[in-house]
Amino acid sequence: MLEDWIRAPEGLPSGPGRWLARDDDHDGTGQYDAYEPGPPREGMGELTQIVVLRGRVIDVTYEAVSGSGYECAAMEMEHLHPSPAPRVERISVREPPHEAMVDWLGRVVGGEEALDTLDARPLPASSPVEASSLPDPERELVLAIDEQLARAAAGWLLADEMLSACRNLLAAAVDADMLRIWRDLEPEKIAAVVVHCIAKANALVGSGAPFTVAHWLRDLGTTSAPSSRSATLSKVIGGRQWSHGCAPSEVPDVYVLGDVRLLVSSFRRELLTYRALAGKVRDE
Structure with a gap:
């Protein structure tokens, strides 16, 4: 006859285990004469026992708190002095320069x-x-x-390519269901969003760019950049620019649309230069 017990500490074994019935306990009176300890409960720490005789330490033993009879004390101490929260350290991972450049180029052109x-x-x-x-x-x-x-393209430089890129972006926006977002806007305002997005994606506006925003938008009835809406459009079409880290410092600050059909030839020529430089750095 077997029965699992956890005995109190007053002189009896403590911790998870079981008392074994005597072989002659046929009547089931519950008389036991042997204790078989069970596996200790995990995670309660270690207990140090020191034996002192006449002021001198004569023995030191170490055992798990689980099964020692001091579980309650250990749990009370844990409650009063909980374990400190784990410290999390953030590690910045820096890609090799040529890998960072190739990653950026791939995102810009679509893979x-x-x-x-x-x-x-x-x-x-x-x-x-x-x-x-x-x-x-x-x-x-x-x-x-x-x-x-x-109509606006008639006043642009790079007129044919810019119009092609804008039409390709408009088609992508339709496929992405952006008409639901634009349904209350006038057509010329939506056209301005598309044009500004393409100009930003090709480094045609901004610091050091050859043209101003006004050059691209003046024939659409505005000269101010619809920055918020065009940034939203760029994220809808191109997704988030980076899974981690930042764009290489050498590259222009452009919208990343991830489609070579949205890039004019002058900008793709710059990208080819970056690709060649990345290959040179890799080989050195």
Whole structure:
């Protein structure tokens, strides 16, 4: 007959274990004559026992608190003096310079394969954005935005390529269901968002850029940058720019759209230079 017990500490074994019935306990009276300790409970620490005889230490033993009879004291001490919270240290991981550059280039153009096949040929001439499959209100809005883009392009430098890039971005925005966000905006304001986003993605505005925002937006009835809306559009299309870390310090501050069809040839030529430099650093 077996029964599990945890005995009190007054002279009896303590901790998880069991008392074994005598072989002659046939009537089940519950008489026991042997104690078999069970496995100790984990995580309560270590107990040090010191034996002192006539002022001299004659023995020191170490055992687990679990099973020693001092579990309650250990739990009370833990309650009064809880273990300190673990200290978390953040470690900054820095990529090698050429890897950081290649990672940035891949994000800008849309992946490793797009980077390997990157060239500086001008974007092909574009046609109005295909909207025949859209519901009537959305189709009318897309056509009106496209018309504003084509009208504004007449005053641009890089007119054909910029118009192609803007139309490609507008098509991507339609696929991303951005018309729901833009439904209360006038077509020229939406066109301004698209143009500004493309100009930022190609380093055509901003510090050291060859043109001002006004050059690209003046024929759309505004000269102020729709920065908030264009930044939102860039994140919808390109996603978050970095899973960790920062862009390399050598590169321009541009929106990352992740699609080579949204990049004009002059900017792709710069990217080819960065790619060549990254390869040179890797080989050195």
